[in-house]
Amino acid sequence: MAKNNRRGLGAALRNQDKKDEAVISGPAIIKQLKRHLAAWLVIAIIAGLLTFCYSAYKTFSARTPVSALVSFTYTGIEKGLDPKGRKFEIESMKNTKVVENALKEVGLGTDKIEDIRTGISFDYKIPQSAYDQLTAHSSVMDQASNGSLSAAQAMLDTKYYPTQFTVKLDLGKAGLSRQEGADFLNALLKKYGEHFYEEYGYNEPLGTAVTSLEYKDYDYAQQVDLFRNSLKTVKNYLDSLAKDDNTTFRSSVTGYTFNDLSDYAKTITSIDLDRISSYVSVNNVTKDKDSALAYYNYRIENLNRDKDEYTERLAALDTSIAQYQKDVIQVFGNGTDNTNTESTLHSEQYDSLFKQKTSVEASLAQTKQDIDYYISRRDALQNNKNSSKANVDKVEADIAALSNKVNDLVDLTKKTASDYYENVQFANAYNILVPAANSVGAGIKQAVNDSIKTIVIVEFFILAVYLAAAFIGAVKAACGRKAAKAGADDDDDDDFEEIVDAVKEKAEKAKKAVNNKKNKKK
Known part of the structure; x- marks a missing residue:
């Protein structure tokens, strides 16, 4: 009987230990996730839509900047140089002349030029490959010993120069509507392209200087010298173009190569000009x-x-x-x-x-x-x-004909050089990759791009709340099962005690009965 009591007591203690444990299992958490799945999806979708709508509102508002993307792909830009070998400045895109021409192109007044120039800004991004290279060079420099310091310094001198730029126009500073801003920015990109070819293409000042000569104000010998210098200047320019040209370019506009025009200049000098010069010298025309x-x-x-x-x-x-x-x-x-x-x-x-x-x-x-x-x-x-009047008249007629030939040479040079720069040398030097846009589709695309980061943060927060809610729900469910089991175990203990009391009572009665029999026998 004592053994049975001890077994019952041990079982009771083990049951009590189990009652004190609250088990949170994986299936319990998954069950809670399924339970709250619909609510999480609804909240996540609504939060994403609200975030996107807020971004779209900012995008389509009048104060949101418009932007475009341009690139440069000529030799030297990778070193931060312009086509003439000087330091490249993207800020030249917003110089007064280009901005004024763009405003005239779209029919806007030029009274806000400075406000618009202030609203134009530029941005660029260093590619990851270039960033990794610069970082590696810096690491080598930090670890360099005295013997390799010069080599490490040479590596560290490596720099990255951007070739793509984002051009932005702050509509608030410019005082323009979104449609006006987009139209103006596209006109600005176009006018800058024209400015780029004028600045780095054909040497316009050279042609202007040659054709604007007022040779009649000088004596005949001086006129000859003026034309000789002009022809020498044009020929040197053509020779430099021919030297830089690796394609044996022949213009589809004029039909000439640079060597053709250089030979033409040489012919004018050696035949026409020298003939006039010798006639002036021999006949003393002055x-x-x-x-x-x-x-x-x-x-x-x-x-x-x-x-x-x-x-x-x-x-x-x-x-x-x-x-x-x-x-x-x-x-x-x-x-x-x-x-x-x-x-x-x-x-x-x-x-x-x-x-x-x-x-x-x-x-x-x-x-x-x-x-x-x-x-x-x-x-x-x-x-x-001094020479006769007939000699003077002949020289004047010959010089006039020479002037026409020089002007014709300059015109051919300008057309051929412009064709070369725009279609060969600078064919892809300046490109508008993404123009400014004000369409609904473009606005939606920009709104999506602007809202992606915010949406990711909001959705991550909602997901964290969802997981936390599932875990808390699993904990509460485990605690509820624990309480229910504890109540059931208490009832079992009461029944057990009643049984034990009944057994004890019967045992006492049996014991009394045995004692009574013994007494009777005595």
Whole structure:
């Protein structure tokens, strides 16, 4: 009987320990997730729509900036340079001339130019590959030892220059509606393209300077010199274009190549101009003999000064080249008998000295030729009488015809160069990748892009609340089961005690009965 009591007591204690535990299982949490799934979906969808609507409201409001994306893909932009080798400035897009032309294009007044220029801004993004490279170079620099410091510094000097820019227009600062802002920004991008080709394409000032010559204000010999200089300038420009052209470009507008036009300039100089020059010299054609002689003497004097300067520069360059210490490269263990070999290399500075010398020599030779030319013209004019009126009329007619040929050459040069720059050299130099837009579709797209980050944050927060609610629900359910089980166990304990009391009572009765029998026997 005692053993049975002990077993019952042990079972009761074990049941009591189990009653004190509240088990939260995975299935219980999943059950709670399913229970709240519909509510979570509804709340998540409503929150996402509200966030998007708020972003759309900001996008379509009058104060929201409009933007466009442009890119540059010419040689040098990767180093932050413009086509002329100078530092590239995207800010030139909002210079006064371009903004004014854009305003006129869309029919807006020019009284708010400064407000609009203030509202224009630019942004760019460094690609991840370039960022990783710059970060790696910085790490090498930090870890460099004294022996490799120069190499590490050279790596660190690597920089990234953007080639794509986002152009933004703040409508609030500009004082424009969204439609006006989009139209203006697109006009600005277009006018900047025209400005880009004018700035870096055909040399407009060169053509203007050549064609605007008032040659009739000068004496005939001076007129010849003016046209000679103009033809030399145009020919040098054409030769430089031909040198840079790797495609043997032939213009579809004029049908000429740069070499064709250069030969044309050479022909005009060697045939037309030289013929007029010799006729003027032989026949002493002049408006004023004394003025012409003074002009020749002045030219000879200036040219002699130039000759002396070129001579001194040439001597200095020869001395610098002779004394220049060439770079020495030592190759270890490359010689015989374990000896080292050395090699000398010409550096960029050394090559530059030779280029300067060649240029000075050419200038000196040309100056000497010019001196001889003016001396011969001066001597011929001094020793002869003035020419007749017939000679003067012939020279004037020939020079007028020469002027027409020069103007025609300049016009052909302009058309050919413009065709080359726009369709070959700068065919993709400036591109409008994404124009400014004010359509409903574009506005919705921008609203989606602007709201994505906010929507992700809001949805993540709602998801966290949803998971927390499921966990709390599982905890409450476990606690409820614990309380219910505890109540059921208490009832079982009461029944057990009643049974035990009944057994004890019967045992007492049985014991009394046994004792009574024993007493009777006695």
